[in-house]
Amino acid sequence: MNGNHPEPVEDYTTANLILIFVNLMWIFAAVWSAWGLGPVLVLATVLNHLITRLDLHKRRKRPGLDGTGPI
Known part of the structure; x- marks a missing residue:
């Protein structure tokens, strides 16, 4: 590995939400x-x-975000 990091990409979240x-x-x-x-x-x-x-399914998969334990 030569240590080159990829360039950051633009965030198209807003454009995608508008199209949806x-x-x-x-x-x-x-x-x-x-x-x-x-x-x-x-x-x-x-x-x-x-x-x-x-949303509930994604929260259950991430530790600490299901509402049953500390964050």
């Missing part, structure tokens, strides 16, 4: 126009539940 938001909005608009507001609310609730489960 834009895509969710047009998908919700398409579902709303096709089937009404009910399925949009169900889809939003399911997505919220899945994101919450993913």
Whole structure:
């Protein structure tokens, strides 16, 4: 190993979050126009539940962040 460190890369988190938001909005608009507001609310609730489960799963995998022990 020659000790060369790679250059830091740009943080595209904000751009990715904006694109996710834009895509969710047009998908919700398409579902709303096709089937009404009910399925949009169900889809939003399911997505919220899945994101919450993913967060809990990630917290359980990291030590000290599950709420049962010291940080």
